[in-house]
Amino acid sequence: MVEGEGTTHEQGRFARSRGPVAIAAVAGVLAVAAFGVASCGDRTGFQFWQGENATANTCPRPASLTGSEFNAQETGLRALRRAAFRGDFFAQLELGGRYAAVRATDKNIEDPIESATWYAMALANDQGYAPINRVDRGGFGGWRPLSRYDDCRAYERHQAYQKLDRQLGQMTREEQEAVRDRVIYILSTQDAAGFRTLARLHDGLYGPFGEPEDNREAREAWGKGKAPNAGERTKRGYRAATSLFQRNDVDAYLYNYLAVQTGDVGAYVLMKDFERSAPSRDQYSRFVEAKARQWTPPFEFYPNKAPASGVPFSDESRPRGDAYEYALSRMSGELPFIHVGRALRYLGVTETAAQSPDELSKRQIETLEAMLGHPMESRLSNLERVRAIQLAAVNGSSEAQLVLAVMYAEGIGLPADYARAFKWFDEAARQGSPEAKFAMSSYFALGVSGVADQDKAQAVALRIDSALSGFGPSAARLQAVLAQVSRSQQRR
Helix, strand or coil: CCCCCCCCHHHHHHHHCCCHHHHHHHHHHHHHHHHHHHHCCCCCCCCCCCCCCHHHHCCCCCHHHHCCCCCCHHHHHHHHHHHHHCCCHHHHHHHHHHHCCCCHHHHHHCCHHHHHHHHHHHHHCHHHCCCCCEEECCCCCCEEECCCHHHHHHHHHHHHHHHHHHHHHCCCHHHHHHHHHHHHHHHHCCHHHHHHHHHHHCCCCCCCCCCCCCCHHHHHHHCCCECCCCCCECCCCCHHHHCCCCCCHHHHHHHHHHHHHCCCHHHHHHHHHHHHCCCCHHHHHHHHHHHHHHCCCCCCCCCCCCCCCCCCCCCCCCCCCHHHHHHHHCHHHHCCHHHHHHHHHHCCCCCCCCCCHHHCCHHHHHHHHHHHCCCCCCCCCHHHHHHHHHHHHHCCCHHHHHHHHHHHHHCCCCCCCHHHHHHHHHHHHHCCCHHHHHHHHHHHHHCECCCECCCHHHHHHHHHHHHHCCCHHHHHHHHHHHHHHHHHHHHC
């Protein structure tokens, strides 16, 4: 028996210090102990799977997850999605299966990208691999599981790796990028814990999905470990699954840094540990700090487009924390409702732009709530006003993009975020919005650290472009500049 594989260092040292009789005696005792342990259900760290029999090996599910839900499919999916966004390992696995249309009743919601997203989320979830129910037996026994919970989770992850690898292997590069973006967005909504997971996904010192490098399923995925229920090592591994997130010290540092920005003390400790883990890593600090100011999630909220998306949406990314609550409280008093009304008209919810909430019918409000997956309350909440503008912005409304940019710049409806404000000003400017061009000219004129470096020439070009498009404040400013130039030439 190899030391470290079924025996401890102390056991090996004890055996080497004795003669053949002692060694045989120790071996006999260990064999009896192992038989007793196996017979009563305790494990020694190796999975006791019964072939690939899913019924025998998977962890049990409550009836609420396994019911047919033929007449309430959407309700069931939304409940699963809410749990999955909160980090429920088994809900994530279940969603992966639902969108893969394993059951005939799920054919109508088949979505390979969404299925791969949730299998990837389950693999990245430490609920799937963190040891549980273990006890120190003392002596030669060491730490052993008390139940099969660790084993059934390991089998679930083994299956998830296989399914994810198969799905990604059949996708185009663009589809694989869509899976990656969705995983990044979901984790970014989980505050410090999500950013720490993203850091591990990009850190070469961890497994393919952020698990410990020596995790059995990680080693199997890399082709370094022994295949379950077989004596041969896996030769190929799961190339598509293990290459979804490329190892990159800069990105690993970036996500550790973003975790720290949430105010999480543990994240700071982990970032310092990351800096010390390799000689070259601490040199990225200044570069990463600037990159973090420019970072924005891939989407405004999930999914990124509606109602065209076939994914039932239940606003899983809804805001949390005092900063969000304060920003939302400013929505009704400081943002003219006409902007919400125009967004609703763009989305096809109304035929005209409502000037006030009173002009909306119950049916129109419920149409928006259905699009968002909100409860039918027939009353437009502040969050739903924000979502209406976001929804119109991501679906291409330049007017909504401009309004959303201002909301981020001023902290109305959403916490102030200059990087996101700049992004949406830029989106609106690309569609020809003169107001957005004027706003961007101010960014470049003043310089916003890490978002837009000071660039006077770019500022003037954008301001002139805005003025030629007929934007009043910019035109007045341009006239003042030209008058000043004229006076300076007369003095010469």
